[in-house]
Amino acid sequence: xxxxxxxxxxxxxxxxxxxxxxxxxxxxxxxxxxxxxxxxxxxxxxxxxxxxxxxxxxxxxxxxxxxxxxxxxxxxxxxxxxxxxxxxxxxxxxxxxxxxxxxxxxxxxxxxxxxxxxxxxxxxxxxxxxxxxxxxxxxxxxxxxxxxxxxxxxxxxxxxxxxxxxxxxxxxxxxxxxxxxxxxxxxxxxxxxxxxxxxxxxxxxxxxxxxxxxxxxxxxxxxxx
Ligand code: CA
Numbered sequence: 001x002x003x004x005x006x007x008x009x010x011x012x013x014x015x016x017x018x019x020x021x022x023x024x025x026x027x028x029x030x031x032x033x034x035x036x037x038x039x040x041x042x043x044x045x046x047x048x049x050x051x052x053x054x055x056x057x058x059x060x061x062x063x064x065x066x067x068x069x070x071x072x073x074x075x076x077x078x079x080x081x082x083x084x085x086x087x088x089x090x091x092x093x094x095x096x097x098x099x100x101x102x103x104x105x106x107x108x109x110x111x112x113x114x115x116x117x118x119x120x121x122x123x124x125x126x127x128x129x130x131x132x133x134x135x136x137x138x139x140x141x142x143x144x145x146x147x148x149x150x151x152x153x154x155x156x157x158x159x160x161x162x163x164x165x166x167x168x169x170x171x172x173x174x175x176x177x178x179x180x181x182x183x184x185x186x187x188x189x190x191x192x193x194x195x196x197x198x199x200x201x202x203x204x205x206x207x208x209x210x211x212x213x214x215x216x217x218x219x220x221x222x223x224x225x
Contacts, residue, residue: 001046001116001136001159002026002177006036006062007078008054012101016049019105020112024139024152026180033057040066040073043181044173046120047074047112050095052086060086063093074115078103113137120163129162130209130224143206153178154199157192161212161222170219196220 003025007013013029020027028045030036033056040048040062048066052059059077066073076097077090087098096115099108116136121127126135133142139155141148150158156178161169171189200212209225 001156002028002044002180003112004028004030004036004039004043004045004048004073006030006049006054006059007051008032009051016105016108019109023109025112026156026178028181033059033062036062037065039181040071041069043176044071045073046116047076049108049112050075050077052077052079052090060089060093063090063095067094072119074112074119076108076111076115078108127159127162129165129222132162132203132208132210134159134162143203143208146206148202148206148208150199150202153195154202157195157199158203161220162210165222165224168215168219168221174219 003020005013005016005020005027007016007029008031010031013031017027017029028039028043030039033054036054050059050062063075063077066075075095076099077086077095078099078101079086080101090098096119097111099111117123117125121136125137126133131144134140136159141150141155141158157174160174160177171192172184175183175189175192196212203210203212211223211225213221213223215221
């Protein structure tokens, strides 16, 4: 799961970043409006944490932009201005939640999990597809009644696909989501191939009814048999 933190206050930004990295999220940061705009246009995130008062613009303008681009990102507004106007406007513009500063990191974590659960897991703590069950908050994968041991990247790849069953995903989009935005600078994506190969093997050996199909020259697609 990849999160974008849009926050100009360095100490708060770093604090949130460290906390989310401990929760195993891939974390990207934007310290100003321009960087945030660029990242939102170029990449996909599972959740965007959005400060409103930025040195070169307003977070609500970014929120409008996310909606105009028809992006499916969850957005949580983090605002120092605990004004009812900001909250109402943010929610009317389509933000999923609003957290006034100062807040406890534990509460931020809980809110992130909650919006992700609501939008990507239909409110459930687990995702079921075929005979596979994934519990994202515990990083657990089950095939039937048995736990399937996956390494971190294998798990992240599988989670990415079960949230998008049947969708054809190109390698660079997958790499950015699992390894981070910087990965689009690399020359080739052979490292993905190795992880996918192991993941496929583990799924097959466990008798999973899910299969990651390679689409030659493009990427991969998750099929339920
Ligand atoms: Ca600010």
